[in-house]
Amino acid sequence: MAITFIRIGFLSCVLLLYMPAVSAQQCSYSTWSWNVHAKKAVQYRTVKKDFRELAPFERDPVSGCSVCEQDQLEIRLPNLKPFKICKHVAANVENNLRNLIKTGEPIKTVIGYRVGLTRGPLDAQGNRTQFSNHSFGVALDINPEHNGLYTNCFQFGPHCKKIRGGDWQPYNNPLSIKPHGSVVKSFKAIGLKWGGEIQGRQKDFMHFSITGY
Numbered sequence: 001m002a003i004t005f006i007r008i009g010f011l012s013c014v015l016l017l018y019m020p021a022v023s024a025q026q027c028s029y030s031t032w033s034w035n036v037h038a039k040k041a042v043q044y045r046t047v048k049k050d051f052r053e054l055a056p057f058e059r060d061p062v063s064g065c066s067v068c069e070q071d072q073l074e075i076r077l078p079n080l081k082p083f084k085i086c087k088h089v090a091a092n093v094e095n096n097l098r099n100l101i102k103t104g105e106p107i108k109t110v111i112g113y114r115v116g117l118t119r120g121p122l123d124a125q126g127n128r129t130q131f132s133n134h135s136f137g138v139a140l141d142i143n144p145e146h147n148g149l150y151t152n153c154f155q156f157g158p159h160c161k162k163i164r165g166g167d168w169q170p171y172n173n174p175l176s177i178k179p180h181g182s183v184v185k186s187f188k189a190i191g192l193k194w195g196g197e198i199q200g201r202q203k204d205f206m207h208f209s210i211t212g213y
């Protein structure tokens, strides 16, 4: 009996000695900043740090997802290029897309996790300083070639100016997302809003996220 206790005691000590090293999980991600003067991505860089050293802006307060690769899961679906989504929302997103594809919805391209400082205030050089929702893996773009991002677009019409992706033609093109179609309905049912219905001057028809932005 005494020997058993000694053994367990020894084992606990060894475990305790190694535990801090194991729990210090490493975070890594590659990023860039959008420069509004040059109108292009600049300052490409790779960041490596301990998860405990993450700054508040490197984490989405709503979902708890971070910009770290280690928080992302790869999703593989039939006829789609693999993409990554944050582990806290990946299962819902994967199930929903799988059902949509099964029912014949033409989903050809999905883009999820993509890190970049594209929002928020500018620094002295004109670089954006906040991460997009894609940076946390909590946003996805569907068929961007047929669901553009438009500005000057409080209400959709011919005056809207497309700044990314292909033309949105919901009534002529089956690859364009329909306002009351099954893609929008099913994503809303799992708590994601559609960028085609956001307030303000932009309409992002390819985009789904918790806030819609």
Ligand SMILES: [Zn+2]
Binding pocket: 134, 139, 140, 141, 204, 206, 207, 208
């Ligand atoms: Zn998007």
